[in-house]
Every structure is written in C-alpha cells, then in structure tokens.
Amino acid sequence: MPIMRHQIGINALLGLALGLSALASLSARAADIAAGKEKAELCVGCHGEAGISQTENIPSLAGEPDQFVQWQLVFFRAGSRRNEQMQPIVEQINNDDIRNLGAYFASLTPPRASAPDDNPDLSKKGAQAAVGRRCASCHTDSFAGTKAVARLAGQREEYLIKALHDYKSGVRSGGGMAAMAEVAYPLSEEEITALAHYLAHL
Numbered sequence: 105m106p107i108m109r110h111q112i113g114i115n116a117l118l119g120l121a122l123g124l125s126a127l128a129s130l131s132a133r134a135a136d137i138a139a140g141k142e143k144a145e146l147c148v149g150c151h152g153e154a155g156i157s158q159t160e161n162i163p164s165l166a167g168e169p170d171q172f173v174q175w176q177l178v179f180f181r182a183g184s185r186r187n188e189q190m191q192p193i194v195e196q197i198n199n200d201d202i203r204n205l206g207a208y209f210a211s212l213t214p215p216r217a218s219a220p221d222d223n224p225d226l227s228k229k230g231a232q233a234a235v236g237r238r239c240a241s242c243h244t245d246s247f248a249g250t251k252a253v254a255r256l257a258g259q260r261e262e263y264l265i266k267a268l269h270d271y272k273s274g275v276r277s278g279g280g281m282a283a284m285a286e287v288a289y290p291l292s293e294e295e296i297t298a299l300a301h302y303l304a305h306l
C-alpha cells in the first residue's frame with residue numbers, strides 16, 4: 105500500500121505541472137460563454153440538457169465551479185485522470201474551449217434533488233459524517249464548491265459513490281495536492297453510502 109500511494113503522488117504532481125502551464129495560458133483572455141454553449145453540444149448526449157445528467161455514472165456539470173471544470177478537463181487531457189468516454193472528447197478541445205466550457209457550465213442552474221428523500225435516516229448519518237470528516241471546510245457550507253473544489257450538492261448519488269471509491273482505491277488522484285485521496289482513504293463503506301445519499305438530496 106505505501107508504494108501505491110507514493111506512485112499516486114508522483115502522477116498527481118506530473119498532472120499538476122502539465123495543468124498549471126495549460127491553465128496559465130487559459131487565463132490570458134476572457135471566457136466566451138456563448139462559444140462555450142456551442143462547444144457543449146459535444147457534451148449534451150452524456151452530461152444532459154443544460155448540464156443535468158440523466159445517465160448513471162455520468163456527473164451533472166451545471167453549477168460546477170468554473171475552475172473545477174477547467175481543471176478536470178486539463179487532467180483528462182494530461183492523462184492524470186482517465187476515463188474511456190472522456191478521452192476522445194478532450195482530444196477535440198483546445199485551451200480556449202476549456203476556458204469557455206468552464207464559464208458556460210458554471211453559469212447554468214445547479215441540479216436539484218430529482219426525488220424527495222426516501223431515506224431521511226441515511227441522510228442524517230451522512231450529515232453527521234460530513235461534519236465529522238469536515239467536508240464543508242473545503243466544499244463550502246452549502247456544498248456548492250469553490251474554485252478547484254467540486255460542487256457536491258445535488259450531484260447524482262451513484263456518481264458520488266463512484267467518485268469516493270475511485271479516490272479511495274487510487275484510480276483517481278485528484279488535484280495535485282491529492283486532498284481527496286487523503287480524505288477518502290479512511291472512509292468506511294457505510295460512511296460513503298450515507299454521505300452520497302445526504303449530498304445528492306441537498
């Protein structure tokens with residue numbers, strides 16, 4: 105296990121170095137939301153109309169922080185985050201597109217819980233776990249996210265579970281500082297289930 109965790113650190117650092125140079129060139133000009141919307145026609149089939157996903161294991165992007173979207177696209181492009189479905193997409197977008205897409209998705213109305221909470225007890229456990237693990241210290245009190253930190257409120261429940269499993273197992277190393285790998289590593293299955301249920305219903 106220690107060897108594997110070391111490996112993740114190196115990959116994450118490499119991703120960060122590649123990402124930083126891309127993001128530096130991204131900030132040179134103002135974003136164009138209309139152009140982002142046009143480019144986002146490539147995304148609708150999977151991420152849904154207006155960035156609200158209707159598909160299992162595909163995240164909603166509406167209301168995600170601008171920087172978070174940009175960073176994830178940079179990570180996919182750099183190969184420090186891997187996904188078969190996203191790979192061909194990032195091969196078709198340049199730095200201008202990434203900047204415009206970030207601004208466009210951030211401008212959309214965030215997802216709302218699509219169904220009423222069918223398990224309030226589980227949500228209560230999730231809320232307690234979120235306090236105990238200090239999730240809001242980075243994700244903000246409303247879990248809307250900020251800067252490179254993802255929005256969690258209203259995200260698809262099964263995707264939140266998948267993401268936490270991916271951090272925990274090291275499949276996903278996250279934003280250079282490996283903050284989420286550190287956070288997810290000690291989480292129990294029970295906590296993960298409860299956290300995802302709670303956050304998806306915010």
Ligand code: HEC
Pocket residue numbers: 143144146147148149150151161162163164165172173174176177186187189190193197205254266
């Ligand atoms: C063929 C389906 C498909 C298409 C088309 C697609 N995506 Fe994705 N996207 C995915 C999947 C699946 C994931 C989740 C990857 C994972 O589980 O790690 C994802 C993840 C993401 C993420 C990370 C979000 C998060 O919450 O972690 C971003 C950002 C993203 N996609 C942006 C885009 C953009 C922008 C486009 C269009 C230019 C696009 N995607 C097109 C399937 C797709």
Ligand code: HEC
Pocket residue numbers: 163175233234237238239240241242243252253254255256259264267268277278279280283284287299
């Ligand atoms: C030290 C700051 C920090 C703390 C504490 C933290 N997070 Fe995160 N979280 C982040 C960052 C930064 C990201 C984006 C990482 C990346 O680039 O993959 C993230 C991403 C995520 C994602 C992926 C979302 C997506 O759309 O892909 C989930 C799920 C998540 N966090 C859940 C949690 C939960 C649950 C807790 C509490 C148990 C928590 N986080 C605590 C910083 C933090």
